[in-house]
Amino acid sequence: MNNEKLIQKFDKQAKVYEMRRRKQSEKKWREKLIRSARGTVLEVGVGAGANFQFYSQDVEVTAVDFSKEMLSKAEEAVVESGVRAKFIHSDIESLSFPDDAFDTVVSTLTLCGYQDQGIDVIQ
Numbered sequence: 541m542n543n544e545k546l547i548q549k550f551d552k553q554a555k556v557y558e559m560r561r562r563k564q565s566e567k568k569w570r571e572k573l574i575r576s577a578r579g580t581v582l583e584v585g586v587g588a589g590a591n592f593q594f595y596s597q598d599v600e601v602t603a604v605d606f607s608k609e610m611l612s613k614a615e616e617a618v619v620e621s622g623v624r625a626k627f628i629h630s631d632i633e634s635l636s637f638p639d640d641a642f643d644t645v646v647s648t649l650t651l652c653g654y655q656d657q658g659i660d661v662i663q
């Protein structure tokens with residue numbers, strides 16, 4: 541599927557992902573995974589922000605998504621969580637960051653969306 545089609549698909553699904561976030565049906569594994577995030581965090585494909593409620597208050601998140609509808613839900617979620625975050629509306633594959641820009645990279649339920657899944661920032 542090309543990016544335009546994927547973006548349209550995710551834009552349409554934003555309300556569903558928001559409902560899933562509110563229901564906390566995936567709380568068990570999200571809590572376990574996200575509590576290990578430290579320092580400066582890059583979250584790729586942030587969606588409706590389902591992970592925000594599980595970050596510790598001392599992280600700083602840079603959250604990327606190419607769906608505007610998802611990002612607007614994530615912006616609501618971050619206010620509720622009190623976590624410090626900034627948002628980037630972009631295809632993650634067209635971004636680059638300096639080496640060592642992040643202490644932690646988080647990607648949950650996103651790998652199926654990337655053309656190139658070989659993420660070379662993870663060591």
Ligand SMILES: C[S@@+](CC[C@H](N)C(=O)[O-])C[C@H]1O[C@@H](n2cnc3c(N)ncnc32)[C@H](O)[C@@H]1O
Pocket residue numbers: 547550557584585586587588589590604605606607610630631632633647648649650653654655
């Ligand atoms: C299945 S949702 C998962 C959302 C969230 N990570 C979660 O755990 O609920 C996938 C998200 O990744 C985003 N996404 C997929 N491919 C992307 C890409 N190449 N660049 C930026 N965002 C992308 C989609 O817009 C969507 O919000």
